Amino acid sequence: MASPAPTSDAFILAAKQCEIGILEELTETCDVVTAISELVHELQRERALSNIHLVSHGERLVPQRRQQIERCRHQEDRLRHLLSRRYLNHPPGHTGMPLLNTIALVLQGMDGLPALRNKISDLGMSPEDATFAFRRLIAGLLSVVFHAADVASEPIITRTLVALFNFMQGKEYAGQERAWGSIGFATGQFNREWGERIEQLQELQNRSFEDFRRFIDEALETQWRAHEADACNTDLNRLRSLIERLCQGDSIDSEISEVWYEVATRRIDGLRAIETALTAALQQTCREQLTRARHDLRSQQSRLSDLVHHQTPLTLLFDTRALPFTDHFQRRDIGSPEQARSVYELMLGQAEQIKQMEEALEDARRALRERKQIEKAKGLLMSELGLSEEQAYARMREKAMRNNQKLAELAVTLIDAADAARENGRAPKN
Amino acid sequence: MASPAPTSDAFILAAKQCEIGILEELTETCDVVTAISELVHELQRERALSNIHLVSHGERLVPQRRQQIERCRHQEDRLRHLLSRRYLNHPPGHTGMPLLNTIALVLQGMDGLPALRNKISDLGMSPEDATFAFRRLIAGLLSVVFHAADVASEPIITRTLVALFNFMQGKEYAGQERAWGSIGFATGQFNREWGERIEQLQELQNRSFEDFRRFIDEALETQWRAHEADACNTDLNRLRSLIERLCQGDSIDSEISEVWYEVATRRIDGLRAIETALTAALQQTCREQLTRARHDLRSQQSRLSDLVHHQTPLTLLFDTRALPFTDHFQRRDIGSPEQARSVYELMLGQAEQIKQMEEALEDARRALRERKQIEKAKGLLMSELGLSEEQAYARMREKAMRNNQKLAELAVTLIDAADAARENGRAPKN
Missing domain, CATH: 1.10.10.10 (Winged helix-like DNA-binding domain superfamily/Winged helix DNA-binding domain)
Incomplete structure (x- = not known):
């Protein structure tokens, strides 16, 4: 009991400093999340190119795939370093355990990418298995975003993170639809099970994008509407109807797979543009909130030193209008x-x-x-x-x-x- | 990008270290919460003695009140130092803001206690106003316990904190019932409004104790049942029925107020014994969990260094049975x-x-x-x-x-x- 008794002032300021600490951490979290969105986008492209590689028995788009792998590697390195800076230097406190453990799983998954790529290069696995491997890794990366949103405690940033998670989830379902559609068209036929899977992915996309729209501002909503009105969506819906008909048992020339890939990719690139706007909004919000909180702290410090001169005896003991609730x-x-x-x-x-x-x-x-x-x-x-x-x-x-x-x-x-x-x-x- | 790329091992261990950090903080939080429960108990006694002082126009139990104020002061000092050690030295991260701000309000309320005590000594306020002043301060202290439970993230400790919060809330309602009953009996009559207030306090006690029982183990449940079977509860219920009858308009000799005070205090002291068992269980759990987590970390470290020698290529990429969910x-x-x-x-x-x-x-x-x-x-x-x-x-x-x-x-x-x-x-x- 050697230290002097703390004053209420110290705790008032500590509450504000606590907010600043939260926002500083959130700013780094948002860098991580942005890097994840970039890596996921590159992995989705790699997955599509890997499928084409496998279905074409290593004949098509080989240099494109090689370039794409380079792009992925670059983003992987970036993410690893950001993760280390954000989470190993300042370990998150409460509720950080699921996040850290998920990161461990994802990093080990990323360690396995060279082996996966070799197998694909050697045509040593089916397009289905390759698709599932990428899908699991991307799900792991999305899970990191989910946990980042889950531990965030600033309302606007949390809402944006929730919007981003749902958007990334929707975009990933769109990527899976592209992958399964590519394989189906390339083999020239679809069956009922295949059709149901694709239909379910469409529904999951819709649900995710609806959830995304619950948490965005008007600027993003406008951008979303413009995307929906884009011609690529009309083209995509025409091809989706074609898949429905093909599930009855008809077969089709596998050439159409290129049309499908091109249309689906155009749409996903459109989605990526919205995602970029979303991560930019996230970082902007972090900067603004941090500036505001720092300003608040300064103004509160000066307010407190003003008030010390005309201290009133008003405390919750004598304030008959104070309603002390549990929360x-x-x-x-x-x-x-x-x-x-x-x-x-x-x-x-x-x-x-x-x-x-x-x-x-x-x-x-x-x-x-x-x-x-x-x-x-x-x-x-x-x-x-x-x-x-x-x-x-x-x-x-x-x-x-x-x-x-x-x-x-x-x-x-x-x-x-x-x-x-x-x-x-x-x-x-x- | 100068630092080496992090391995998944680093994150696995970071997750465990994160748990240890949480538990170390929780152990200090439990010290704070225990000190709050002690201070609240002393303030409840001071409130009762203050009421008797005011109703008896400064004639009864004066030395007891003086002694009680000393006991409160001692607990106040202890709490202030624990709060400072726990929260100003290691500021809480996420969700710490409401906790810190509530502590600030409570500390300032405690600063006002000498003025409150002088007013009571000088008979300068009504027993009702004095009761409300103590009630607001105690509500503030309970609010700190609520927030401590709210930010805790270890299941057994959180459950015990929730049990403790509900128990303290129930005991505080019992303390308010004692206070209002004391004033009513001392003035020799009750009215309908007064009767309704007391009835509501009984119901609030029941609800709080039911909530408490949802989160306790069998040992505490046995202790609770023994308390309920105690004679003081039968005596109390007899006096409660008397209050109900008095609300019809009859008056009674104010001597009975001493009987009421004695019976209600016996019951509250019984409650305090359970509360002490609860805070002891809380600290015991903290120590056990901390020992377990430290053991886990060591065994995981040695497990990881064993496993490094027969590394398998199994990752989530190739584990077809892994189901990566969002959480x-x-x-x-x-x-x-x-x-x-x-x-x-x-x-x-x-x-x-x-x-x-x-x-x-x-x-x-x-x-x-x-x-x-x-x-x-x-x-x-x-x-x-x-x-x-x-x-x-x-x-x-x-x-x-x-x-x-x-x-x-x-x-x-x-x-x-x-x-x-x-x-x-x-x-x-x-």
């Missing part, structure tokens, strides 16, 4: 901290600002929670009923439609039922 | 990290452990979220309809019963309605 103090007549006429009012004003921030976060947090619940319910169906990921998703979608429920609501029902069944000592039945 | 990787056949035969399996095992930890946290987190929502809805009713805290709570309780809803469900309905109304540009109607 926040509340008082109706408090303005911003700048208008405070006492240290006490300044603290209540800051409490009100923090409360508004937390409330603004809730919407984005709920979206992340719902996503986790959907994934968890899907995993339950897969392990309990031995279904594939696609089958589990299809079953959930059907059931949600039949019950007139949102997918997230159905997920909670399934999870609760499984928990109840486990508590009763039996395996859940769905 | 976690999942694979059914992975055991504990100790059984891992490759670095890859070690990471999946760790992912599975982290997932189980997060899921175990969800129950406690949901309880905190529900509490926040109830408080928020209460605040909405208060500001929109100009109700007191008690009236708002009573209205919510009635409405929930009428709709056959849980209080937390009704709270969400009210909040959503208010949000929708705000979006439509009108004030919400309830």
Whole structure:
């Protein structure tokens, strides 16, 4: 007990410094996330070129693939160094464990890329297996973005991260659609299962882009609408209808695969432009919020030293209008901290600002929670009923439609039922 | 890009170190929370003695009150130093802002205690106002415990913190019941409003203790049942029935106030014994978890250096059974990290452990979220309809019963309605 007793001033300023620390870390996180979006884009292209390589028995687009691998390697290196700078130099505190462990898995996956590339060069694996290998690595990278959004605690940045995660997810489904479509057209035929997979990917894209649109501002919404109105989407829909017809059993000249690839790529490049705008907005927001928070700290410091001269005895002991709630103090007549006429009012004003921030976060947090619940319910169906990921998703979608429920609501029902069944000592039945 | 590229090993170990860091911080947090529970207990006694001082016009229990103030001062000093050590030396990262700002408000409230005590000594305020002043300060201290639980991320510790918060809340309602009952008996009569307030406090106690019991182990549950079976509860219920009858308008000899005080205090001291067991369990859990995590880190380090010698090419690229979900990787056949035969399996095992930890946290987190929502809805009713805290709570309780809803469900309905109304540009109607 040698140190002097702390004053409330020290804690008021510590709360502001805490915000600045959060924003500085978020700024580096956003650099990481931007690098991930770039690497994923390059890997998606490499995946497409790898499929063409495999389907054409190593005859087509060989130099393009070689160049693309170089581009990927460059982005891989960049990401590795950013990850190390962001997470090993300043280890994240609370809730950082899933993020760090996912990064470990992804880095080891990236270590395996040279072996994967050799196998593809040697035509030592099927296009399906190659597609799945890239898909898993990209899913791992997306998972890092998800966790980054999950631990972020500034409302605007969190919303943008949630938008970005959903957008990247949608774009990845578009990339998978391109991959499966390429293989199908190149072999000249589709079957019903293949058609269902592609249809499901279209639906997953729509859902992801809808979720993305819930968290963006008007500028991005305008850009999204312009993209949707673009001719490539009309062309794509025409080819999608063709796939539907081919699933009835007809076959088609494999030449059309080039048209499909070109149209799907044009669309994905359009999506990439939106993604770039989104990561630019993210970095812009980080810079602005950091400037604002630093300004707030300075103005609060000077406000505190002003107020010390006309200290009033007002504390929560004597403030009959203060409502001390479990999560926040509340008082109706408090303005911003700048208008405070006492240290006490300044603290209540800051409490009100923090409360508004937390409330603004809730919407984005709920979206992340719902996503986790959907994934968890899907995993339950897969392990309990031995279904594939696609089958589990299809079953959930059907059931949600039949019950007139949102997918997230159905997920909670399934999870609760499984928990109840486990508590009763039996395996859940769905 | 001068630093060497990070390996996945570095991130696997960083995830474990992250857990140790969390647990070290939590151990200090638990010291703070224990000190808060001690200070609150002393303040509750001071509040009771202050009421007797005021109602008896400064004639009764004067030396006891003086001694009690000394005990409070001692606990105040201890808490101030623990707060400084825990939060100013190692500022909390994410989500620390509401905690720090609430601490600032509470410290300033504690600065005001000498002025409050002088007023009471000089009989310069009513017992009601004195009761409310202590109530607000204690609510602030409880709010610190709430935030500490809110930022904790280890399941067992979080559950115990949630149990402790609910227990402290219940004990504080019991303390308020003692205070209002003391004043009522000392003046020799009760009115209907007074009776309703006391009835509400009994119900709030029951709800808080039910919430507490959701998060405790069997040893504490046994202790709780023994407390409930204690004679002091029978005596208390007899006096509660008497209050109910007195609310009809009868008056009674004020001598009975001493009986009430004695019985209510015996019960609260019984509650305090459970609270002490709870904080002891909390500190025990922290020590155990820290020992376990440090052991885990060492065994993982040696496991990693073993595995490096028979490295397998297994990564998520080639593991066809890996299911990369947005929140976690999942694979059914992975055991504990100790059984891992490759670095890859070690990471999946760790992912599975982290997932189980997060899921175990969800129950406690949901309880905190529900509490926040109830408080928020209460605040909405208060500001929109100009109700007191008690009236708002009573209205919510009635409405929930009428709709056959849980209080937390009704709270969400009210909040959503208010949000929708705000979006439509009108004030919400309830």
